[in-house]
Amino acid sequence: MMFIVKRLLLTIPILILVSIMTFSLIHMIPGDPARVILGQEATPEAYQALRTELGLDKPIVEQYFSWMGKVLSGDLGMSITDHVPVIDLISQRLPATIELTIGTFVFALVIALPAGILAAVRRNTWVDYTSSFAALGGMSIPNFWLAMMVIIYFTVENNWLPSSGYVPFSEDPKANLMAMILPCLATGLRESAVLMRMLRSSLLEVINMDFVRTAKAKGLNEVKTVLGHVLRNAMIPVVTTSGLMIAGLLGGLVITESIFSIPGFGRLIVESVFKRDYVTVQGAILVSALLVVVVNLLVDLLYAVIDPRIKAGKGA
Amino acid sequence: MSAILEVKQLRTRFKNDRGKVAVVDGVDFSIRQGETLGVVGESGCGKSVTSLSIMRLLPQNGSSEGHILFEGKDLLALSEKQMQSVRGNEIAMIFQEPMTSLNPLHTVGKQIEEAVLLHRSVSKEDAKKRAIEMLKAVGMPRPEEIYGEFPHQLSGGMRQRVMIAMAMACDPKLIIADEPTTALDVTIQAQILELMQEVKERTGTSIMLITHDLGVVAEMCDRVIVMYAGQVVEEADVETLFEDPKHPYTIGLMNSIPELDEELEYLETIPGSVPLAHQMPSGCRFAPRCSKVMPICHEQAPELMELGAQKCRCWLYAKGEE
């Protein structure tokens, strides 16, 4: 319990700072934000209206608190270009992104788990070198280029899978899943490479521990030893870092969604950036940071479930 | 009494950057049914490697030659799969570090149960019953509760009891205990030794007890082998060894134990240290540290010679025959 309370308390300053940083974003616009957003041709009335809407005529501290008050009640402001609440825009776009995130993670795990285990168990052999080198390669491929190559091969040349045409899962599950395969592949390769490297080094550390020898001395075979005793211990640091992976993944999805025309959260950010809809940009990055903080919190709590030593308040 | 384990010309080598290095070099000994054999020596003399060789649990870069006959079958000739049905079932092992030898993420009960489920065709409930029974047998208070506890909730002595329970779970014919009490407090040490003695008397299992502590040997063992630099230098039953040690190294070891009833001016130690495996002296391996060294010792390596019921690897006792 102490661990959970402590962990929750630690989140508060992070959330406050995240909100300050997000708030400051609009004020980083060089010159007068309202002028930059509207352009030079805007009427004085429209200009004044936007200034009032953004609260730019009040002192900055007051602006922050009134913005923060709205945020806490779920109001992220109105989109400058679409004139709808930003929160609605975001909640429309999130499901596709969440689906992509889960799909990508599953894809990454399916590759990384066996590859990482094999590389660690057969370490310093060709299996290890090949998979470690492949992982380094996977980390080096630009996401968006991989997405294009995948589209050229699977869609343009062979027409096996669609490269666009996202439909919500609730409308047409089959079409939805078909449209998700390529995006998950294009984003998941890099994530699987990162995951595989982490898993390998974590496994190597655990594999030489005393209790692993005990397990073998009991008569367990290699497979049972690795799956029953090594893997779970090795997963502890991996789970922790895979929480951090979520941040990289959300960033990567910005590009994936743009290429595969998936109306997700990342694409919303890109669209808003080009439409100079800074209120939506602001709301969206706040939500993205919030997602990262929440996922990391959940991961740390999960950590306490995996490792019984945490609950007792002992050890790290 | 027949021998349950016979080790013949065991040679275990490790590969490193410089090539292959023999850490155990031509070791012979046997353990009889129901006997406790002590294996004594300084750290680095190859006693732990010998035990890991028997279990075939050497690190990847280690390999053994020779014969390890367990009830007549050569363990070194078994397939890995056959060996798995020996480990934990016919031969069990207890390790030195109770703090790190148990999996921190599994309950104590599950870890004992695992061995039972692996080697006996029993139901989950029966395995659980067996695990609790074992915990009771090793003197655990509240065995039903301990069954569901994690290693970090137990003290070092308790964890070593769990290790013993785990080792005994399948009624092995031989238990190899590698310094089982070294990491424990002195009072706990005595309790654990007593427990092992009790287990042995009750089940009739043989024990190979590896230790550097001659006090433990005197208390526990029937017979003793003394190892030095990867070889057996002396073998005797425990009374003979303490009354009439032959090898200068054994004598040195004996003299380095402080005795309570003696007023010692100083504690004797053996000068120098165990030679490294890749730079063994050409003659007797103990010669550079030996107080009774003779010219022949530097030239030719002595064999393990039989002196009545005792065996000794030293030129001092070959004189008469020449």
Added chain:
Amino acid sequence: MKSVLKFFRTGLGLIGAIIILALVLTAALAPVIAPYDPNAQNYEKILQEPNAEHYFGTDDLGRDIFSRVVYGAQVSIKAAIISVGIAMLIGIPIGLFTGYYRGFWDEWVVMRVIDALQAFPFLILALAISAVLGSGFGNAMLAIGIGFAPAFVRITRGQVLTLRNMEYVHAAKSVGVKDMRIIFGHILPNAMGPIIIQSTLAMATGILAEASLSYLGLGVQPPTPSWGSMLNQAQTLMSVAPYATYYPGLAIFVVVLGFNLLGDGLQQFLDPKTRK
């Protein structure tokens, strides 16, 4: 067989270094290597497949893709150096001072700000910053540099925390050496190993990030040839001229791999624990 394996392991870092050297040479000698002006449009030779005249083919404006890829090396190497340079300039001093002095500022201001900064997905943060500051190479570099800075603070600070307790630091303190001299003269040089590894790996990510921003249209502006913006333009032609997407992406991949290989190699060299 064994020696082949051994070379394979130790030689990868070397291969990485060679790739980076090749990148630097290509960037420096671009005018000599490139057969055409990278921005010269030739409407008679639009969308030609790779051939003897145009090794990588031509794009929809008839520009020689090979020449553009060669010149793109200049942007890429600038991106690596400038973005990581900015991150180091911000991150290293902060890491040094917070790690050395500890206390309230370290614990409750700097480290919390870093936690908060790292909560923003890196690419989204860079996207937002360059959106606010306006698109362009310089702003993209600033955005990426700010995104990288927390990692440099952490790694420097971690090093300082161990080094500040070393004998020679205590010795220097006891004879009255000034803090500044201890920090920059004794601690920083000894902390450089991990910082160099981090900067090599960050350069890999920096090149990727610059390419991503340029691909989205926020980094390098046309007509300057950069691999990211070339891919942006090639994307619309994917079904007619897939070859136009091959080479810029391949160039990014090889160069990023080079930095990753070197970083990995350095890591093993400086810290043999990681692999042995």
